Amino acid sequence: MIEGQVADLRNLFGRPLPRQEQPRRRCRSIAISSGKGGVGKTNLVVNLAVVLSGLGARVLVVDADLSLANADVLMGVRPAQNVADALAGRRGLEEVVTTGPLGVALLPGASGLTHLADLPPAQRTCLLDRLAQLEASVDMVLIDTGAGIGATVRDFAAAAGEVLVVTTPEPSAIADAYALVKVVHQEAPRTRFGLVVNQVSSRGEAAEVARKVTSVARRFLGLEITDRGHLPADPMLPQAVMRQMPVVIAYPHSPASLALTSLGEQLWRESKQAMGYPRQAASHFQEPSPRATQQRTAQHPFIFSRVRAAASRRML
Ligand SMILES: Nc1ncnc2c1ncn2[C@@H]1O[C@H](COP(=O)(O)OP(=O)(O)OP(=O)(O)O)[C@@H](O)[C@H]1O
Ligand SMILES: [Mg+2]
Secondary structure (H helix, E strand, C coil): CHHHHHHHHHHHHCCCCCHHHCCCCCCEEEEEEECCCCCCHHHHHHHHHHHHHHCCCCEEEEECCCCCCCHHHHHCCCCCCCHHHHHCCCCCHHHHCEECHHHCEEECCCCCCHHHCCCCHHHHHHHHHHHHHHHCCCCEEEEEEEECCCHHHHHHHHHHCEEEEEECCCHHHHHHHHHHHHHHHHHCCCCEEEEEEEEECCHHHHHHHHHHHHHHHHHHHCCCEEEEEEEECCCHHHHHHHCCCCHHHHCCCCHHHHHHHHHHHHHHHHHHHHHCCCCCCCCCCCCCCHHHHHHHHHHCHHHHHHHHHHHHHCCC
């Protein structure tokens, strides 16, 4: 799988990467995408990143919603630079990376710069190339691709190798989610897909949506989509958005936070198995000092109580 992903990246670049540039793909990259807009991708990315970081993962969030970037807003950070500075050559990609809640690294998107929404292929390639190098320093990369089936979304999804498709129970969102799966699958058949049904009113509703999407994909594309579960419609989530805080921090006991925590735990458990812990050191993202970790623990007791439980199950 790891070698396959590198091969995908090479194909995207249209040329082999020089040996010394080849990233060590010990990290797992997941694109979080949707056909329809406004279904909850950015909140999913930001909150999953915080949960994963709380569990001990080194996480990089890439805000690849290049024209309507807002992961920084949801994280409550104000980056001085963004990906546009890197693309223009004013800054290196590493210099643009900033730190969000619980030490999550964020590569901020360039909100309002609509000309970036459909990057010319050469710039897209260059961005993916440099991202592949950043990946070598973290355990997980979560990419907020924005909505739709445009070239930028498809390229990021294919380069990640794994896509978490988000939909709500609305028929139009379901249809658009399937359209996205279809186009990415046709262009990059090795891509793995998971499905998250957001804003559901009941477990039964979520199961019905997941059944529809997975059975259509199986029947018409011969593709297995992993059902990654659902998030309930939760009034605390928009309240957290208003406070510019991830809901898992602002309201850690809310139903959406519990579901997000459980999804994060599931992903991290799998990643550790795939990466074969213990992980390698050598990161340019600083490991938090014990004091910083203590402070984080005091601020976010809920996450860390779950972290402790998860740690006892860890295969270190
Ligand atoms: N589980 C939920 N319960 C209640 N409200 C939710 C839930 N998930 C998302 N929302 C609300 O839906 C809105 C859209 O969320 P978000 O910005 O994460 O979507 P998006 O898919 O990233 O949108 P876009 O396609 O515009 O980037 C937000 O205002 C958020 O408060
Ligand atoms: Mg968004």
